[in-house]
Amino acid sequence: MKAHLSKFLFASIFAISAQSFLLVPQRQEILLRGDSPIFIVALSIFFFLSGYLNLALILYDHTLRREKLVTLLSLSSLALLGFLYMRASLFLEATLLISLGIVYILSAWGKYQKRDAFKDVMIIANMLIGVLFLGNFLTLPFYQRAERFAALFSAFFLGTAAIGLFLLFGAKKSYSQALFKLLAIPWIGWFLLFSWRPEISILIPSILVFFALLIPDLIPFKKLRLPEKGMLGSIVFPIFTLANITILLLFSYLLQSSTSPNYRNNDLVFAFSLVLGVFSLFIVMKLHLIIYDLIRNPSVEQNNIEKKSALENFSKYLFPQEKDGIPFSEWQAEKIQSLSNELAKERARAKRFEILRSLRTQLDDQLDDPVAAQLVVNSIQKYFRASIAVISLYDIENRELSILASAGEMSAGVPTGYKQSIDVGIMGRAARVRKTQ
Numbered sequence: 436m437k438a439h440l441s442k443f444l445f446a447s448i449f450a451i452s453a454q455s456f457l458l459v460p461q462r463q464e465i466l467l468r469g470d471s472p473i474f475i476v477a478l479s480i481f482f483f484l485s486g487y488l489n490l491a492l493i494l495y496d497h498t499l500r501r502e503k504l505v506t507l508l509s510l511s512s513l514a515l516l517g518f519l520y521m522r523a524s525l526f527l528e529a530t531l532l533i534s535l536g537i538v539y540i541l542s543a544w545g546k547y548q549k550r551d552a553f554k555d556v557m558i559i560a561n562m563l564i565g566v567l568f569l570g571n572f573l574t575l576p577f578y579q580r581a582e583r584f585a586a587l588f589s590a591f592f593l594g595t596a597a598i599g600l601f602l603l604f605g606a607k608k609s610y611s612q613a614l615f616k617l618l619a620i621p622w623i624g625w626f627l628l629f630s631w632r633p634e635i636s637i638l639i640p641s642i643l644v645f646f647a648l649l650i651p652d653l654i655p656f657k658k659l660r661l662p663e664k665g666m667l668g669s670i671v672f673p674i675f676t677l678a679n680i681t682i683l684l685l686f687s688y689l690l691q692s693s694t695s696p697n698y699r700n701n702d703l704v705f706a707f708s709l710v711l712g713v714f715s716l717f718i719v720m721k722l723h724l725i726i727y728d729l730i731r732n733p734s735v736e737q738n739n740i741e742k743k744s745a746l747e748n749f750s751k752y753l754f755p756q757e758k759d760g761i762p763f764s765e766w767q768a769e770k771i772q773s774l775s776n777e778l779a780k781e782r783a784r785a786k787r788f789e790i791l792r793s794l795r796t797q798l799d800d801q802l803d804d805p806v807a808a809q810l811v812v813n814s815i816q817k818y819f820r821a822s823i824a825v826i827s828l829y830d831i832e833n834r835e836l837s838i839l840a841s842a843g844e845m846s847a848g849v850p851t852g853y854k855q856s857i858d859v860g861i862m863g864r865a866a867r868v869r870k871t872q
Contacts (some may be wrong), residue, residue, distance in 0.1 A: 438542040439656035441553060445509055446541060448639060449486035450712065452516065453479040455635045457687040458705040461698055462635040465577055466519040472691070475582035478515075481679070485512040487676050490716075494672055494723060495661055506543050510536060520636070527564055527625075528640050534560035535644075536616075555646065558599035559620050565592030577637070581628055583867050591621040619648035638827040648858045658727040659720055671722055675715040683708060790818050816842040825849070829866060834858065836866060 451573045455463050456479040467475055488505045491497070513536045520529040534556050541552035568589035573582040581588065595618050602614050620795035622645040629637045686704050693700075794814045798807060816824040827836040837854045857863035865872045 439493050440510075440647065440654075441535075441539050441542040442492055443654065443656070444535065444643060445513070446486040446489035446493075447643050448516075448535075449482040449489070449509075449512055449527050451639050451643070451709070453482035453486065453640070454683060454705060454712070456482070457683050458690065459635060459698075459701045459706055461701065465523045465525065468523070473804065476684075476687070479683075482512055482516070483680060483683075485509050487609065491672070493656055494659055494719070500542070506539070509539060513539070523636070525577070525636060527567060527578075529639060530564055530567065531560060531640050531644065534563075537639075553647065554599065554604070554615055554618070558596050558603065561592045561599065561618055561621065562596035565589045565596060568592065577634060581625075588621060588624065591624065595620060601610070616649050619645045622648070654720070655724070659723045661723060661726060672719045675719060679708075679712055679715060682711070727760075749848075787818065790814050790835050805839060809842070812840045812842045827855075827862070827866075829857070830854075836862060 456467065456475050460467055460475060485508055489509060492502060492505055503610050513532060517529050517532040517536070520526075520532060538552050538556045541550075541556070549842065565588075568585045573585050598617055599615060622641045626638055626641040626645060657806075686708065690701055690704065794810065797810050802810070812824050812826045815821070821843055823841065825841040825842035825846070828839050829836055835854045835855050837852070837855060838849060841849050855862060857866040861872050
């Protein structure tokens with residue numbers, strides 16, 4: 436697992452945990468039992484801050500010192516979250532969080548960046564958790580639902596760990612990447628088992644690890660980072676984050692101050708908060724991808740050979756209603772026409788390359804000059820759709836052009852062995868000045 440994906444996974448765990456603490460504390464009762472409301476709010480803000488800083492490391496350029504500070508903060512947040520899980524006797528999730536902490540450390544360690552720390556550690560984690568299922572920890576009240584499936588889960592965790600070890604040391608890379616995703620199977624099973632009566636504290640780690648194992652290359656992290664500070668897009672993510680925190684605190688206050696608590700309302704608000712967070716993050720990522728594309732190709736040639744800057748192109752993308760005072764409908768028509776012209780050019784270029792490729796294939800064989808000339812003139816006539824195309828040889832002594840090969844509808848009217856002086860006709864002039872006419 437690359438460092439960016441580990442940061443994204445941590446950010447997701449922290450952010451969703453923070454939202455659940457604020458909006459559905461009744462579903463986090465296992466973790467928050469006996470804690471004061473002020474502590475819960477402070478804990479949520481702390482986790483949300485950790486999630487934001489991890490995402491900021493992905494989205495913006497940063498110094499090594501800042502990355503170390505964020506790493507320390509993230510490990511502290513993870514230790515606190517792991518303590519809550521251990522206090523609640525959720526040993527399976529605590530083991531998973533400890534494993535993710537090791538992943539985070541290895542991903543930040545320069546000497547280990549050539550390997551996929553996530554896969555390596557998850558193989559060991561699945562093995563340890565498979566052994567845990569052989570114990571009696573499932574007799575705890577909140578795990579009793581899984582007690583009768585203990586042998587099945589143990590087999591799945593140990594089996595996928597064994598497959599992972601085989602892939603790690605003995606399999607070919609051509610199919611090992613796909614088979615590594617088998618490590619996610621027991622986690623989705625664990626998630627589905629507890630999804631009928633949602634226990635958020637159990638569901639959050641398992642579903643996020645499942646997605647991280649299943650779709651590791653879904654997000655193009657390298658294209659999300661802005662190369663410079665102070666760019667237009669650099670303020671969007673902080674604004675969205677501040678807005679989300681404000682909305683979360685407002686919702687939390689309204690839910691807690693309600694005279695007739697309704698847990699269904701809490702669930703609906705929590706679901707809305709998750710959708711809002713995902714949508715906001717998608718908007719930020721989309722914006723950063725647009726900026727990346729503009730910076731990668733900072734100049735665009737216009738019809739008047741004028742070069743536009745990346746910022747101008749970006750502004751044009753955001754505000755396409757008018758262009759130099761032209762109404763949107765006319766601008767759109769011009770844009771469509773421009774794209775159509777580009778498409779026509781690309782088709783012509785592709786056709787030309789195809790003819791050249793075909794001709795080169797035919798000329799690979801050793802052919803006589805007349806045969807080779809005939810193949811060439813056939814290709815030229817086909818490409819230009821000319822009524823006649825000829826290839827002539829120039830006789831320096833007699834100053835004459837003699838036709839070697841011809842093609843086209845009018846080629847039948849060319850006499851065999853036809854010769855022409857270069858002092859007459861357009862062909863002669865082209866030969867004399869050595870330029871197209």
